[in-house]
Amino acid sequence: MRSYDEYCAIAKSLDLIGDRWTLLIVRELSLRAPCRYTDLRNGLPGIATNLLASRLRDLERAGVVMREDAPPPIATTVFRLTPRGADLQPILDGLIRWGLPLMFEQHPQDAIRSHWMLRALELMLCDRDPAGPPVSIELDTGDQPIVINAREGRLSTRIGRAEQPTVTVTGPMKPTLALILGFASTDTAAKEGLAIKGETDVLQRFALNPHALGATPPPTPADQAPT
Amino acid sequence: MRSYDEYCAIAKSLDLIGDRWTLLIVRELSLRAPCRYTDLRNGLPGIATNLLASRLRDLERAGVVMREDAPPPIATTVFRLTPRGADLQPILDGLIRWGLPLMFEQHPQDAIRSHWMLRALELMLCDRDPAGPPVSIELDTGDQPIVINAREGRLSTRIGRAEQPTVTVTGPMKPTLALILGFASTDTAAKEGLAIKGETDVLQRFALNPHALGATPPPTPADQAPT
DNA sequence: CAGCATCCGCTTTGATACTG
DNA sequence: CAGTATCAAAGCGGATGCTG
Secondary structure (H helix, E strand, O other), X not given: OOOOOEOOHHHHHHHHHOOOOHXXXXXXXXXXXOEEHHHHHHHOOOOOXXXXXXXXXXXXXXXOEEEEEOOOOOOOEEEEEOHHHHOOHHHHHHHXXXXXXXXXXXXOOOEOOOOHHHHHHHHHEEEOOOOOOOEEEEEEOOOOOEEEEEEOOEEEEEEOOOOOXXXXXXXXXXXXXXXXXXXOOHHHHHHOOOEEXXXXXXXXXXXXXXXXXXXXXXXXXXXXXXX | OOOOOEOOHHHHHHHHHOOOOHHHHHHHHHHHOOEEHHHHHHHOOOOOHHHHHHHHHXXXXXXXXXXXXXXXXXXXXXXXXXXXHHOOHHHHHHXXXXXXXXXXXXXXXXXXXXXXXXXXXXXXXXXXXXXXXXXXXXXXXXXXXXXXXXXXXXXXXXXXOOOOOOEEEEOOHHHHHHHHOOOOOHHHHHHOOXXXXXXXXXXXXXXXXXXXXXXXXXXXXXXXXXX
């Protein structure tokens, strides 16, 4: 990208990370480093391969990304965030929070990768009964299963299958999100194609973290077409 | 911008605010709304006027910006952030914090606008003697003078002249920044072309807010060219 | 197959000129 | 003042080819 040539911290940040695809590459590395070139391509559907190579070079020069030659058994290059790159997390988190309302507009052409949801779930979800027994929720809703573990008020998420899920939700991503954030009842969820197995009531325990969003309610279609 | 077509909160945010110039327009409105079209152009040196018009339309559709017809005496359209647009502040702040180290690379071609520094100074600066007497610092270093007021541990900044500045710093922006953040002594500052008038010692009272940055030290040229 | 580089058609951007 | 119109140049997306 050409520089904005402004003596302004925001502009200078955007000079380095404001290019198309750049922050999504950082997202990928923040969610599952170390990452091979091919992993990155899979996590960035639609990116042109020359552009990915070019961006990785730029990010390396900017001190955001580093490449390593993985040890013999793997014998390939892997990419990671540098500490300076990891410092971008607050910006990614800000984008996740601001973008949550937009997740309720799912377009048919939208690609889905389960790992994109991991950090979002950690940020947005809150356990309203931190003293309750530990539970693990499995979401089978994307290309890979997601596990949410709640234990002593702390939430963690990962890709994989739960050994003994307290409850398992199967179906499309959007209603699943609405369900666990408490925006939809289990009845509504079922109508939208979700199958819930196990202790359904456990889902009531979770809700949207009240600190997660700004004070402004999500814009509705009505806001955009006032009469 | 074309959509990334990803069901991911970060990607969906970037679909709306990831275009070139877009976040800088939001910056302008966050720093000095309401803003006329011409004010925006002045705060965004280098933007093509058709692009500004196009971005403003996009931001309006996205619910981030609103336009108003100013009342008769002014008789022009002005632009503001909507509440939803104001919710972008944490993202702008993140970019400011991450970008601070980059402010110590000032290029000759970099445009300067004093108001770009206002939020950065508020975020980065900390009063180490909150119980001390109120002081006001004037910085004459850009296209307009900046006033920093410190009172009871709270810092505020504005464009304008102080009525009775405790101290006034005149000269280029970069050494001024280094001086008030405590990265440079008054001697060093003088060598870089700064003139300091008034109670010089007051400047010692301020320093970089330790909470302002991530834990990672700024990258140095040495990091980029290892031997 | 992993990790690119090259080529090509298209879209976006930037610079300038022009208008109500 | 607040934009629209025009056009050259740069960037992007997609396909393909090359190298270990």
